[in-house]
Each structure stands twice: as C-alpha cells, then as structure tokens.
Amino acid sequence: EVQLVESGGGLVQPGGSLKLSCAASGFTFSSYWMSWVRQAPGKGLEWVANIKQDGSEKYYVDSVKGRFTISRDNSKNSLYLQMNSLRVEDTAVYSCVRDGCLGLQGVVCYWGQGALVTVSS
C-alpha cells in the first residue's frame, strides 16, 4: 500500500523558516517524480514544486522561487521542502504527492494527508 506521511509543519513567524519531510513507503520511491502541492485554508490546490527521480531537475511555482528548496533522499525514501523567508500567504496544508499515476506524468493518484504550515506573528 502506498503511503505518504508528512511531518514538520507548525506555526512560524513571517520571515522564518521551516522544513517539511515526507516519508514514502509501499512503492519504489526512486522511480517517481515527486511534488509538493499546497492548499490554503478554504482555498483551492496549488502545485508548489517537483523533483525528478534522481534529483537532477527541480521546478518551482514562481511565488516560491528563491525561497523554497525541494530535495529528496532516495536511500531514506524521503522527500523534503525547505521553506525560507516565509510569508503570511504561504499559510496552507502542504501535501506530498507522487506523480505518474497510471504511467501519466503529471497525474496524481497518491497524496499524503498533509502538514499544516501557519505563518503568523
């Protein structure tokens, strides 16, 4: 059974930093692109960043470029999101997702339950 379990969320002041982790199990982690998707309270879904299987390619939504860094450790079946210079508008539930559902890149079948990040003074 595929499982994605996020951790590391919490309350942080504007300008602060936080690092999210995602522990993956039930599939060959090193074979899949992985992404972070966020959802602000009461709002829709927003893709944040993704990373290729070997970590050689990384992409970000414009609003987080230069502030967030996605990474992975295939030996630990783990995905990470380092978030710096956090803003109030970054407040959201951040979910780890596995790309490549049904062999279709960009389609998502598996999501974690998410980690809540609250940026507030």
Next chain:
Amino acid sequence: EIVMTQSPATLSVSPGERVTLSCRASQSVSTKLAWYQQKPGQPPRLFIYGASARATGIPARFSGSGSGTEFTLTISSLQSEDFAVYYCQQYNNWPPMYTFGQGTKLEI
C-alpha cells in the same frame, strides 16, 4: 503559465439531478486534463484523466469530455456521496508544472 478557470464556483443541486461542471484553459492542453474530487478533510481523488477516461472504481455516472481549451465533467444522476468539490487540472506542460482550477463546489 496555463490558467485553468472553472465555472460555476458553487452549484446548488438536488440528488437525482444531472449536472455539468465546466473547465476552461487559457491555452490548449490537448486532452491532458484530469478531474479530482475532494471531500472535507480528505486529499483529492482522481476521477477522470485524459479528459474522458474514468479512473479505477469511478462510477459510470461520471463522464468527462472536451479537448483543447474547453472541458466538462457531467454527473448523470447525483448521489448523496457526490457532494464535494471538483477540481480540474491540466498536465500538458508537465514537466515542469501542472495547474489546477479553483474548484467547483456541489452543495445541496
């Protein structure tokens, strides 16, 4: 960036009704369009991919259509378990990214 626009934002409907949700892309995404259902407190669930193919376990009352920039999700006869938020998502310019619509909420 491809912008996805869904309409309406909220749809008040009754069980048994036929409903059509719309999704428009700011530029062509071919048929690389997916629909997801999300219920409160749960992650989204894939319902439709390739604009019209139902994912595993999705009832036949759900159907998707469209190509290019205009897409629809139709529910032929609403059941109580269908009340949720539906998101469309384009994956035509993946990598690097994919984008979601803002969602349509089906409410009683």
